[in-house]
Amino acid sequence: MTVDVQDVNDLKVEIHDGSRWQHVCAYDDLIPGRGVAVLLDGDQVAVFRDRAGTLYAVDNRDPFSGTYVLSRGIVGSRGDTPTVASPMYKQVFDLRDGRCLDEETAPDGGRAVLRVWPVRGSHRPRDTDQAGSHR
Amino acid sequence: MTTYRRPRDVILVGHGMVGQRFLEALVEQPGATGLRITVLAEEPRPAYDRVQLTSWFSGTSAEELSLCPPGFLAEHGIELRLGDPVTEIDRAARTVTTRAGHTLGYDALVLATGSYPFVPPVPGHDADGCHVYRTIEDLEAIRADADGAEVGAVVGGGLLGLEAAGALRAMGLETHVVEFAPRLMALQVDEGGGALLRRKIEELGVAVHTGAGTQRVETAADGRVRAMTLSDGRELRADLVIFSAGVRPRDQLARACGLAVGERGGIVVDEGCRTDDPAVWAIGECALAVDGRVYGLVAPGYAMAETAARALAGEPGRFTGADTSTKLKLLGVDVASFGDAHGATEGALEVLYSDSRAGVYKKLVIGTDGALLGGVLVGDTEAYGLLRPLTIGGKPLQTAPEQLVLPAGFAPGAPVGLPDDAVVCSCHNVSKAAIRAALAEQGCGSVAEVKKCTKAGTGCGSCVKLLGTIVTEELAAAGVNVDTGLCEHFAHTRSELYEIVRVKGLTRFSDLLEQHGSGEGCDICKPTVASIIAGLGGGHILDGEQAALQDTNDHFLANLQRNGSYSVVPRIPGGEITPEGLITIGEIARDFGLYTKITGGQRIDLFGASVDQLPPIWQRLVAAGFESGHAYGKSLRTVKSCVGETWCRYGVQDSVGLAIELELRYRGLRSPHKLKSAVSGCARECAEAQSKDFGIIATSTGWNLHVGGNGGMTPRHADLLATDLDRETLIRTIDRFLMFYIRTADRLERTAAWLERLDGGLDHLRAVLLDDSLGICADLDALMAQHVGGYQDEWAATLADPDRLRRFASFVNAPGTPDPAVTFVPERGQIRPARPGEHGLTLTDLTPALIAGPRLEVRTA
Ligand SMILES: Cc1cc2nc3c(=O)[nH]c(=O)nc-3n(C[C@H](O)[C@H](O)[C@H](O)COP(=O)(O)OP(=O)(O)OC[C@H]3O[C@@H](n4cnc5c(N)ncnc54)[C@H](O)[C@@H]3O)c2cc1C
Numbered sequence: 001m002t003v004d005v006q007d008v009n010d011l012k013v014e015i016h017d018g019s020r021w022q023h024v025c026a027y028d029d030l031i032p033g034r035g036v037a038v039l040l041d042g043d044q045v046a047v048f049r050d051r052a053g054t055l056y057a058v059d060n061r062d063p064f065s066g067t068y069v070l071s072r073g074i075v076g077s078r079g080d081t082p083t084v085a086s087p088m089y090k091q092v093f094d095l096r097d098g099r100c101l102d103e104e105t106a107p108d109g110g111r112a113v114l115r116v117w118p119v120r121g122s123h124r125p126r127d128t129d130q131a132g133s134h135r
Numbered sequence: 136m137t138t139y140r141r142p143r144d145v146i147l148v149g150h151g152m153v154g155q156r157f158l159e160a161l162v163e164q165p166g167a168t169g170l171r172i173t174v175l176a177e178e179p180r181p182a183y184d185r186v187q188l189t190s191w192f193s194g195t196s197a198e199e200l201s202l203c204p205p206g207f208l209a210e211h212g213i214e215l216r217l218g219d220p221v222t223e224i225d226r227a228a229r230t231v232t233t234r235a236g237h238t239l240g241y242d243a244l245v246l247a248t249g250s251y252p253f254v255p256p257v258p259g260h261d262a263d264g265c266h267v268y269r270t271i272e273d274l275e276a277i278r279a280d281a282d283g284a285e286v287g288a289v290v291g292g293g294l295l296g297l298e299a300a301g302a303l304r305a306m307g308l309e310t311h312v313v314e315f316a317p318r319l320m321a322l323q324v325d326e327g328g329g330a331l332l333r334r335k336i337e338e339l340g341v342a343v344h345t346g347a348g349t350q351r352v353e354t355a356a357d358g359r360v361r362a363m364t365l366s367d368g369r370e371l372r373a374d375l376v377i378f379s380a381g382v383r384p385r386d387q388l389a390r391a392c393g394l395a396v397g398e399r400g401g402i403v404v405d406e407g408c409r410t411d412d413p414a415v416w417a418i419g420e421c422a423l424a425v426d427g428r429v430y431g432l433v434a435p436g437y438a439m440a441e442t443a444a445r446a447l448a449g450e451p452g453r454f455t456g457a458d459t460s461t462k463l464k465l466l467g468v469d470v471a472s473f474g475d476a477h478g479a480t481e482g483a484l485e486v487l488y489s490d491s492r493a494g495v496y497k498k499l500v501i502g503t504d505g506a507l508l509g510g511v512l513v514g515d516t517e518a519y520g521l522l523r524p525l526t527i528g529g530k531p532l533q534t535a536p537e538q539l540v541l542p543a544g545f546a547p548g549a550p551v552g553l554p555d556d557a558v559v560c561s562c563h564n565v566s567k568a569a570i571r572a573a574l575a576e577q578g579c580g581s582v583a584e585v586k587k588c589t590k591a592g593t594g595c596g597s598c599v600k601l602l603g604t605i606v607t608e609e610l611a612a613a614g615v616n617v618d619t620g621l622c623e624h625f626a627h628t629r630s631e632l633y634e635i636v637r638v639k640g641l642t643r644f645s646d647l648l649e650q651h652g653s654g655e656g657c658d659i660c661k662p663t664v665a666s667i668i669a670g671l672g673g674g675h676i677l678d679g680e681q682a683a684l685q686d687t688n689d690h691f692l693a694n695l696q697r698n699g700s701y702s703v704v705p706r707i708p709g710g711e712i713t714p715e716g717l718i719t720i721g722e723i724a725r726d727f728g729l730y731t732k733i734t735g736g737q738r739i740d741l742f743g744a745s746v747d748q749l750p751p752i753w754q755r756l757v758a759a760g761f762e763s764g765h766a767y768g769k770s771l772r773t774v775k776s777c778v779g780e781t782w783c784r785y786g787v788q789d790s791v792g793l794a795i796e797l798e799l800r801y802r803g804l805r806s807p808h809k810l811k812s813a814v815s816g817c818a819r820e821c822a823e824a825q826s827k828d829f830g831i832i833a834t835s836t837g838w839n840l841h842v843g844g845n846g847g848m849t850p851r852h853a854d855l856l857a858t859d860l861d862r863e864t865l866i867r868t869i870d871r872f873l874m875f876y877i878r879t880a881d882r883l884e885r886t887a888a889w890l891e892r893l894d895g896g897l898d899h900l901r902a903v904l905l906d907d908s909l910g911i912c913a914d915l916d917a918l919m920a921q922h923v924g925g926y927q928d929e930w931a932a933t934l935a936d937p938d939r940l941r942r943f944a945s946f947v948n949a950p951g952t953p954d955p956a957v958t959f960v961p962e963r964g965q966i967r968p969a970r971p972g973e974h975g976l977t978l979t980d981l982t983p984a985l986i987a988g989p990r991l992e993v994r995t996a
Pocket residue numbers: 148149150151152153154175176177178185186187188189219220221222247248249250268269270295298385388418419420421430431432433434436463595
């Protein structure tokens with residue numbers, strides 16, 4: 001999703017928690033190329049905005065260190081894949097599907113994949129469940 | 136034509152570089168099975184790399200120099216007899232006899248006896264303290280003599296002589312070179328190049344006497360050298376003399392058994408490297424090739440070895456002459472000459488580029504048809520790898536010749552078309568076509584693999600750069616991605632990016648990415664570029680786009696610790712702190728529930744803060760007069776000091792005062808890696824300055840500056856760069872050192888590794904910083920002045936700006952709520968991160984008041 005500049009000011013960022021879209025912050029709170037952490041009913045979500053304006057929302061927990069720090073990682077690309085690198089031990093994750101591009105399994109034996117949330121920028125009142133895209 | 140009968144008993148005389156190469160080539164021949172190979176060697180050890188001989192002085196061991204892989208002889212059933220030279224050949228009986236009296240029969244005899252150093256028969260030439268420079272034993276003797284010597288003289292200003300002079304210089308001797316010809320390296324270099332070479336070598340502290348012969352070696356009463364009398368009557372003091380006045384082929388064995396030898400020496404051989412006795416071959420420096428030349432370089436010797444090996448196995452092979460191009464580094468000065476360097480070809484034209492300030496001289500010789508015939512490069516031999524093969528191609532140039540000699544910055548980077556038959560590696564005679572074949576047909580995918588498969592680049596190494604270019608180009612043409620740059624987004628190294636940012640004055644990552652990179656960037660290039668931009672005065676690191684480039688430490692101006700919390704380090708310049716300062720830090724730590732520890736850099740680290748707590752912590756620190764300690768940045772950490780002459784009974788200078796001055800001067804300076812420093816008040820060195828990137832030790836008259844030290848995983852003792860500097864010179868030298876490092880180092884390369892890699896090493900560094908040999912000191916000084924003038928405390932500036940402060944929130948939708956996953960348990964009266972499975976307390980439990988406290992007051996600066 002790309003956003004026109006004139007739209008940005010009053011734009012809200014919303015994450016779909018499985019049942020509804022929840023407002024989490026203003027689009028303006030996001031610095032291009034950086035992330036923020038969001039508390040969503042007890043879950044910690046890392047929300048990013050890339051230079052083109054596209055939004056991504058993935059688990060804030062880094063499976064390699066067990067700490068909640070991915071929102072503080074550096075956003076970039078590997079080939080055509082938009083990525084975030086963990087600030088802890090530098091593993092790189094695909095922002096679109098949460099897959100770790102460097103290692104398949106986490107130290108706890110599980111698959112190294114981050115949960116991904118649908119996210120969108122919206123002008124609509126909070127509870128309109130318009131089909132949105134997190135791409 | 137007679138039918139060729141394969142010999143069974145092969146005897147090789149001489150196990151030098153060419154002899155070893157012959158063995159390797161021979162055992163690879165399909166027809167070589169069933170041969171009985173015996174090697175009779177004069178030296179006490181198997182073949183070693185004579186070309187790299189000088190590196191023995193700098194610590195390369197004899198084992199490391201060895202060219203004979205362990206197991207090689209056994210694997211191929213080759214018998215090697217060391218230390219037993221052949222003294223006689225009986226061609227009629229087809230036997231050789233050794234000094235120890237053994238007689239062995241042969242079907243084929245290969246002579247690879249090399250050459251011996253020519254010593255002019257002047258009176259006194261064999262006095263104690265006179266040496267030659269050819270074997271490891273020679274070097275051992277020189278080293279032993281150099282111990283008690285102060286002045287050394289080298290007779291001969293050719294390639295080897297200069298190399299020997301460099302070695303003497305490195306051992307701390309006052310060094311003289313006496314050359315009969317009017318210029319140095321007369322064989323390879325023309326007049327203009329020779330003049331520049333001389334200047335550069337003199338700058339390095341070697342005295343050069345050209346146009347001077349050696350008349351006599353004067354000895355003292357004990358028979359040792361004490362001086363040399365030159366042909367112009369001057370007497371030159373010398374405690375040690377090295378003769379390097381050329382070499383002569385070792386053809387005595389051949390002479391004695393009646394084989395044809397040349398008028399000026401060398402065993403006469405045909406195209407197949409065979410002597411006039413069909414059972415005897417001669418290769419390497421002892422042979423006189425069909426083109427009437429005796430080659431004193433290893434590459435032609437290798438070509439002869441291959442030819443002879445093939446001939447012996449019944450395969451055709453021809454050696455008709457070879458390229459005598461050379462590229463070398465003499466005392467840190469790059470010199471290359473290739474092809475027709477002197478413009479001897481009829482109608483040849485010269486293209487000249489010379490910059491005496493930068494110390495660069497380049498000459499190309501162009502034929503009437505526009506083909507490159509040869510050239511001379513002094514001071515900058517970057518282009519050698521590319522130019523030399525072009526001369527062998529013999530085709531008219533596709534690029535204007537001036538483009539080939541202009542400095543990289545001026546010439547457009549268009550690749551210069553290299554014909555397929557151009558020889559890229561002359562040591563191993565590997566053409567561009569062979570490299571392409573290795574990539575396309577033998578499945579090589581990297582420079583390392585191509586090296587292994589073709590041997591290209593494993594000799595003198597001068598072709599490796601070109602090899603890299605070709606491999607990259609070819610792979611790219613085949614659609615394979617190759618990484619030569621910083622990361623996938625930039626094909627440039629850090630120092631190249633630094634130059635681009637500097638020259639173009641870029642202040643935005645996205646501009647750099649657009650103009651010189653691709654994609655979105657990553658966690659490698661973004662912080663690197665951020666540091667470059669910050670280092671060049673690009674403003675606060677959390678401003679605008681810069682903020683997104685920083686890794687988390689720089690982004691939050693604090694250090695991320697293992698459980699996701701941060702630590703805070705206020706600057707304590709020189710490790711000097713008032714009791715009030717200590718109390719303030721203690722109170723802050725107590726109020727925020729932080730764990731405190733004294734660091735190795737003489738300051739105090741406060742652990743366990745959440746991002747929300749960072750601004751209130753710093754507000755109090757800044758109010759008490761503290762500044763950011765940049766513990767989070769790739770930048771200057773601390774300048775440690777001992778108490779020095781102010782308090783210490785032994786001190787001779789005020790080490791604390793200097794440390795504080797230096798720390799304040801360089802605080803906040805962004806660099807490729809962290810920088811550490813220390814100042815000791817006397818030679819007892821309590822501050823451990825010699826383990827730092829730059830360390831200063833007081834002397835009674837000034838300061839000694841050491842650079843390139845390192846602790847950590849690969850400790851390195853710092854090198855002494857300059858002695859007894861006054862304060863002003865000291866600071867200016869450190870300024871330049873730091874800026875030169877920042878400008879040229881790779882990403883995450885500490886000064887220790889950088890210095891190890893620096894072409895020309897410490898001598899070069901000295902020349903650059905103290906004598907301005909590159910003409911860049913004014914630039915370096917200006918950059919440092921800009922840094923010093925532009926410094927601002929990052930934390931004070933952050934606190935003054937609500938926009939920057941907004942980022943210090945654990946959760947954008949719940950500011951003030953610390954990360955519930957970060958928990959602590961008590962230990963030894965303080966907190967520590969809870970381990971997995973341990974039940975710990977969150978920050979809210981520990982310091983409820985401060986976290987939920989009133990909104991931060993914003994300071995206006
Ligand atoms: C310090 C130094 C730097 C150099 N730098 C370069 C460079 O940068 N580039 C370059 O191309 N070349 C360089 N050279 C030259 C290069 O080393 C020689 O060209 C090369 O070693 C020649 O190989 P070779 O096998 O013919 O002779 P050698 O390597 O000298 O081997 C001959 C061997 O035969 C042995 N021998 C002699 N007589 C007998 C006998 N009767 N019985 C048994 N054994 C015998 C000798 O002891 C010796 O071990 C350098 C040489 C030196 C000394």
